[in-house]
Amino acid sequence: MIEFHRVTKTYKGTRALDEVSFTVPPGTVTGFLGPNGAGKSTAMRILAGLCRPTSGSAIVLGRPYAELERPAYDVGTLLDAGARHPGRSGREVLTLGAMMLGLPRSRVDEVLELVGLTGKEGRQAVGGYSLGMRQRLGIGHALLGRPRALILDEPANGLDPQGIQWMRELLRGLAGSGCAVLLSSHLLHEVEQVADHIVLIGAGRVLAQGTPAELGGGRSLEQTFLDLTSHADRRTA
Template identity: 50%
Template sequence: MIETIRLTKRHRAVTAVDDLSFVAADGEVTGFVGPNGSGKTSTMRMIVGLDRPTGGAATIDGRPLSGHRVPQSVAGAVLDAQRLPAGMTARGHLRWLAAAGGIPQRRSDLLLEEVGLSGAASRRVSALSLGMKQRLGIAAALLGDPGTLILDEPVNGLDPDGVRWMRQLLRRLAAEGRCVLVSSHLMAEMQQTADRVVVIGAGRLLGEFAIADLAAGTSLEDAYVDLTARSTA
């Protein structure tokens, strides 16, 4: 379970995240949506410990990720699929991460197969398409078999088959009892993938609701536009 408690992040005069509190539960896909610059990535970076909060806290399974003895087994994240080691091969990248985490090397090859990259395992990261990098990032996030996945725009660069594959993967991970927090600008896709949605704007919580609770005939896009419009009115 992910929980943010009055989470705040300021960059000098700019407040990126402002007193944000929400919960992403185990066994669900929680959609994390908001306009560009709303604080989604900043929030995710604080959850995984890449940035330190100015105030408040972000926990995974009751404590900050850095407080867990084996963080790789607790959470995996893909926050920027472009920021991968360009000179390494796909297989080399995963094996390096596995060695660093004390994970058996064979898991790297199993995950390359699972994400559909077995045929590209010996290609350098610089030669991979954005969609392939997204898949490689997912494989890296799953190396430690974590109970929590945090994914920032994971369908960017994926073709329609890849988008469907990602949707099915996220649903399966949630069905296994894992907590999945995923951001996206694609409301129609999020409506098919998420169980719950957290909407933020200007770093603040605008609303949260279950997809199943949307009124008949109301799309997630409708609900999202209404919430964000009211927040700026």
């Protein structure tokens, strides 16, 4: 379970988040959608314990991230696919992560296969990876400990159509095993294909939430999204 309770974050008098509240139940994928600058990354950084809310709370599996006893086993995070040492190979990145978690080396092979990186690609330096390969490696690193909750910030960036289809199938499989998946994106169509529930955010506020069908209301979800976000932008102008 992932829960936001009236989370507000203020930077130098500007509200990046304004009483954001929503829940991601176990066994579901929630799409966290909004234009660039809407507050998605700020909310996820708060959830992952990288910054504190000004007020409200964000909890994972019943606790703030910093209070989890084994956070890497409980929660997998991908907040920046580029945050890997460029001189290390993909296999080395995963092996170091496995060692820190006390996992056997065999888990590295399992994860490389799971995310579709070949043996040759695993031996290549991360600095030579395409963005799509970096995304696959980042997702693999998040999955090392077989977490019960997954936090992914823009994981579809750089993936080709085949990679996006792979990601959909992976996330649906993880949700089917009971994982709570929070997926942020500005790519409406891709999230619509995989999400059980969607939270639309604009100018730091939750504008609407529900199933894709509920939010569409007989119109295209894209038109609903555009109408809500443009209204939010006008309200803060």
